[in-house]
Amino acid sequence: MKVTVDFDCTPEEARRFMGLPDLTPVHQAYIERMQKAASEGLTPEYFTEIMKTWGPMSEGTMNMWRTMFDQMSGGGKKK
Template identity: 45%
Template structure:
Protein backbone atom coordinates (compact mmCIF):
# COMPACT_ATOMS: atom_id res chain seq x y z
CA UNK A 1 0.00 0.00 0.00
CA UNK A 2 1.30 3.44 -0.90
CA UNK A 3 -0.04 6.70 0.50
CA UNK A 4 0.82 10.07 -1.01
CA UNK A 5 0.19 13.52 0.42
CA UNK A 6 0.30 16.66 -1.66
CA UNK A 7 0.72 19.78 0.43
CA UNK A 8 0.22 23.11 -1.23
CA UNK A 9 1.91 25.85 0.81
CA UNK A 10 4.49 28.57 0.48
CA UNK A 11 7.98 28.16 1.93
CA UNK A 12 7.06 30.70 4.61
CA UNK A 13 3.99 28.67 5.58
CA UNK A 14 6.05 25.46 5.70
CA UNK A 15 8.65 27.09 7.99
CA UNK A 16 5.92 28.40 10.29
CA UNK A 17 4.23 24.97 10.38
CA UNK A 18 7.51 23.26 11.29
CA UNK A 19 8.29 25.89 13.92
CA UNK A 20 11.35 27.25 12.14
CA UNK A 21 12.27 30.91 12.69
CA UNK A 22 11.37 33.62 10.20
CA UNK A 23 14.70 34.77 8.81
CA UNK A 24 13.26 37.35 6.41
CA UNK A 25 14.35 40.37 8.53
CA UNK A 26 17.89 38.96 8.78
CA UNK A 27 17.93 38.27 5.05
CA UNK A 28 16.80 41.83 4.29
CA UNK A 29 19.52 43.23 6.57
CA UNK A 30 22.14 41.04 4.86
CA UNK A 31 21.03 42.17 1.41
CA UNK A 32 21.16 45.82 2.46
CA UNK A 33 24.69 45.33 3.79
CA UNK A 34 25.78 43.66 0.54
CA UNK A 35 24.29 46.52 -1.51
CA UNK A 36 26.22 49.01 0.61
CA UNK A 37 29.45 47.09 0.15
CA UNK A 38 28.95 46.95 -3.61
CA UNK A 39 28.11 50.65 -4.00
CA UNK A 40 30.62 52.05 -1.48
CA UNK A 41 33.32 49.43 -1.76
CA UNK A 42 35.21 47.61 0.96
CA UNK A 43 36.94 49.52 3.71
CA UNK A 44 40.25 48.52 5.27
CA UNK A 45 38.51 47.09 8.33
CA UNK A 46 36.15 45.06 6.13
CA UNK A 47 39.04 43.65 4.11
CA UNK A 48 40.96 42.69 7.26
CA UNK A 49 37.88 41.03 8.77
CA UNK A 50 37.28 39.05 5.57
CA UNK A 51 40.91 37.99 5.44
CA UNK A 52 40.80 36.78 9.04
CA UNK A 53 37.66 34.78 8.27
CA UNK A 54 38.67 33.28 4.93
CA UNK A 55 42.42 32.79 5.43
CA UNK A 56 43.13 32.16 9.11
CA UNK A 57 46.77 31.18 8.48
CA UNK A 58 47.54 34.53 6.90
CA UNK A 59 45.37 36.44 9.34
CA UNK A 60 47.57 35.50 12.30
CA UNK A 61 50.51 37.29 10.72
CA UNK A 62 48.55 39.82 8.68
CA UNK A 63 50.50 42.87 9.83
CA UNK A 64 53.85 41.20 9.14
CA UNK A 65 52.63 39.94 5.76
CA UNK A 66 51.33 43.41 4.81
CA UNK A 67 54.58 45.12 5.84
CA UNK A 68 56.73 42.67 3.89
CA UNK A 69 54.49 43.07 0.85
CA UNK A 70 54.72 46.86 0.81
CA UNK A 71 58.44 46.96 1.62
CA UNK A 72 59.44 44.54 -1.16
CA UNK A 73 61.26 46.01 -4.11
CA UNK A 74 60.26 45.20 -7.70
CA UNK A 75 62.61 42.93 -9.58
CA UNK A 76 63.30 42.47 -13.22
CA UNK A 77 62.98 44.55 -16.24
Protein backbone atom coordinates in the same frame (compact mmCIF):
# COMPACT_ATOMS: atom_id res chain seq x y z
CA MET B 1 2.66 0.29 0.23
CA LYS B 2 3.47 3.82 -0.91
CA VAL B 3 1.67 6.95 0.25
CA THR B 4 2.15 10.35 -1.34
CA VAL B 5 1.00 13.59 0.25
CA ASP B 6 1.13 16.95 -1.52
CA PHE B 7 0.95 20.24 0.35
CA ASP B 8 -0.05 23.39 -1.46
CA CYS B 9 1.37 26.23 0.61
CA THR B 10 3.68 29.20 0.42
CA PRO B 11 7.23 29.05 1.79
CA GLU B 12 6.07 31.26 4.69
CA GLU B 13 3.23 28.87 5.52
CA ALA B 14 5.59 25.88 5.35
CA ARG B 15 8.10 27.63 7.65
CA ARG B 16 5.41 28.34 10.23
CA PHE B 17 3.98 24.82 9.97
CA MET B 18 7.43 23.29 10.56
CA GLY B 19 8.08 25.67 13.47
CA LEU B 20 11.18 27.18 11.88
CA PRO B 21 12.33 30.68 12.91
CA ASP B 22 11.64 33.72 10.77
CA LEU B 23 15.04 34.83 9.46
CA THR B 24 13.70 37.78 7.47
CA PRO B 25 15.44 40.40 9.68
CA VAL B 26 18.76 38.57 9.39
CA HIS B 27 18.38 38.28 5.63
CA GLN B 28 17.48 41.98 5.34
CA ALA B 29 20.55 43.01 7.40
CA TYR B 30 22.76 40.84 5.16
CA ILE B 31 21.29 42.38 1.99
CA GLU B 32 21.84 45.90 3.35
CA ARG B 33 25.49 45.14 4.17
CA MET B 34 26.10 43.68 0.72
CA GLN B 35 24.46 46.69 -0.98
CA LYS B 36 26.63 49.04 1.09
CA ALA B 37 29.73 47.06 0.15
CA ALA B 38 28.78 47.13 -3.54
CA SER B 39 28.08 50.87 -3.57
CA GLU B 40 31.13 51.93 -1.52
CA GLY B 41 33.55 49.34 -2.81
CA LEU B 42 35.20 46.57 -0.84
CA THR B 43 38.32 47.44 1.08
CA PRO B 44 40.58 44.73 2.50
CA GLU B 45 39.55 45.82 6.01
CA TYR B 46 35.83 45.56 5.21
CA PHE B 47 36.34 42.18 3.54
CA THR B 48 38.22 40.93 6.63
CA GLU B 49 35.40 42.12 8.88
CA ILE B 50 32.79 40.35 6.74
CA MET B 51 34.77 37.11 6.79
CA LYS B 52 35.04 37.28 10.60
CA THR B 53 31.27 37.54 10.92
CA TRP B 54 30.66 34.58 8.61
CA GLY B 55 32.23 32.10 10.94
CA PRO B 56 35.12 31.26 13.18
CA MET B 57 38.41 31.19 11.33
CA SER B 58 41.97 30.81 12.41
CA GLU B 59 44.53 33.54 11.79
CA GLY B 60 46.08 31.38 9.06
CA THR B 61 42.81 31.23 7.16
CA MET B 62 42.32 34.99 7.54
CA ASN B 63 45.83 35.58 6.16
CA MET B 64 45.03 33.39 3.16
CA TRP B 65 41.88 35.44 2.44
CA ARG B 66 43.78 38.73 2.89
CA THR B 67 46.50 37.61 0.49
CA MET B 68 43.99 36.43 -2.09
CA PHE B 69 41.97 39.66 -1.84
CA ASP B 70 45.11 41.81 -2.08
CA GLN B 71 46.18 39.97 -5.22
CA MET B 72 42.72 40.32 -6.80
CA SER B 73 42.56 44.05 -6.02
CA GLY B 74 46.09 44.75 -7.22
CA GLY B 75 47.27 45.62 -3.72
CA GLY B 76 49.60 42.65 -3.40
CA LYS B 77 53.31 42.80 -4.04
CA LYS B 78 54.25 41.87 -7.60
CA LYS B 79 57.27 39.65 -8.17
